[in-house]
Amino acid sequence: MALGYAEGTKESYGSGLLAWHVWCDGKGIPEEQRTPASQLLISAFISALTGAFAGKTIRNYVYGVRAWHVVHRIRWRPNDDELDLLLKAADKLTPASSKRKKRLPYTVQFMLQLREQMDPDDPFDMAVFACLVCLFYSASRVGEFTVRRLDAFDESIHVTQRCLRRDQDRNGKKVTVLRLPRTKSAPDGEDVYWSAQNGLTDPEAALDRHLELNQPPVDGHLFAYKYKNGHRPLTKTAFVKRLAALARKAGLDPLQGHGIRIGATLEYLLRGVPFEVMKAMGRWQSDAFALYLRKHALILAPYIQAEAPHVYDEFVRITMPPAVR
Structure with missing residues (x-):
């Protein structure tokens, strides 16, 4: 039990x-x-x-x-x-x-400002940045890509290089798939995925740079970084603390870890990704997703304009609870 x-x-x-x-x-x-x-x-x-x-x-x-x-x-x-x-x-x-502070979303611009404070030759910074952008563009949770403690890494429940694979559709569009061995809602594991992006937050380039610089063991933590004569798995605490330190160095207010997933959802929705697609990609539970949508004006803005009533109708369909018969 x-x-x-x-x-x-x-x-x-x-x-x-x-x-x-x-x-x-x-x-x-x-x-x-x-x-x-x-x-x-x-x-x-x-x-x-x-x-x-x-x-x-x-x-x-x-x-x-x-x-x-x-x-x-x-x-x-x-x-x-x-x-x-x-x-x-x-x-x-x-x-x-x-009371928790409002969970403000990460943005591409915010991540770029963090990157400017990083040392491109520092193993820890490159592991943190790769983890950050892969989390963001896959709309994943921080705890799914990191470990709780330095001594808590377990190949059967944490991500490794063996969990990575590249795939493409019939039109040749490429995507990277990361198999999460176990999650709170999926004990048998589930897939998350991302694709190459334009600009310096490209998760493919960041992951390649991390793997080249840190060379984590194939059966070790995917985001492990070189430390002294070995490797350290990237812990959630170390990851969040480093991002907070980088934000302060850039003159920004640190954001909470959950803001990465929120920011990813915001980014994709503002690009025009359909609600249902984003809900599936982010693995949002229906109620949580609808509540999230109602709280963010940037997402609502395009859907409540007078010249787009058909789009507003779609938003209402997604967010309003079903009628009780």
């Missing part, structure tokens, strides 16, 4: 269990009262955290405690309806300091 949870979920739930036991220790709650946890105790736990932590964090903590009960076949006693109401209250009382 524990294998039913993704690695990231288990880490998050583990933090919840730690918070739960620290809180119980502070309140002098005996071990035998912690499992099975009572409605009163869980409600008190939520109330104690509300106003100090983000509602989403509190929700994950509670779900972590519940997951522990499920995995160990211990009856979950709290009433889920009551818990849901408490967690909604926790969401409303999330402190301003815990």
Whole structure:
């Protein structure tokens, strides 16, 4: 049953269990009262955290405690309806300091400004840039191309050179396909893809430069870079920190990692790629994709002009929820 949870979920739930036991220790709650946890105790736990932590964090903590009960076949006693109401209250009382900044999108221009601050002969910078533009033009998630920790690389779940292949359609148009061995939504893996682009953000040229300079092992991490006498896999933390440092060096505000995928979606839609095609390429869940579209004026602008009513109708078809019969 524990294998039913993704690695990231288990880490998050583990933090919840730690918070739960620290809180119980502070309140002098005996071990035998912690499992099975009572409605009163869980409600008190939520109330104690509300106003100090983000509602989403509190929700994950509670779900972590519940997951522990499920995995160990211990009856979950709290009433889920009551818990849901408490967690909604926790969401409303999330402190301003815990709220995430708006996830602004990466743009081609922003990536070019980052590139100007990089050393073209530095192995780490070239690995970071190759990873960035391949992420962007494939509309992928940062965690799918990087590893969590230096010691966490696993050939069976992380991308390697063996995951790469080149393909082309009947008209000779070439595309690079990268097989992700495993993702949170696809345990058996799925493909992402990109093609050559004009200009200095071309992912094909960036990847070739990285492979030439770093020469990562065929069975090693695809974006591994030379370090001392060996190679280091590119971690998510190192990747995000380097991009933030480059942005500050260029006099720009750093953007969040999720902004890469958002920016890719924005870029392709503004090029005229159909909504349905972009949704499939970015592997967006239907609801998330529609919510994203409604929040970005640059995407909406071409579709709400008076001279393009047919395009507006298509936008409404995609974003509006289906009618209830």
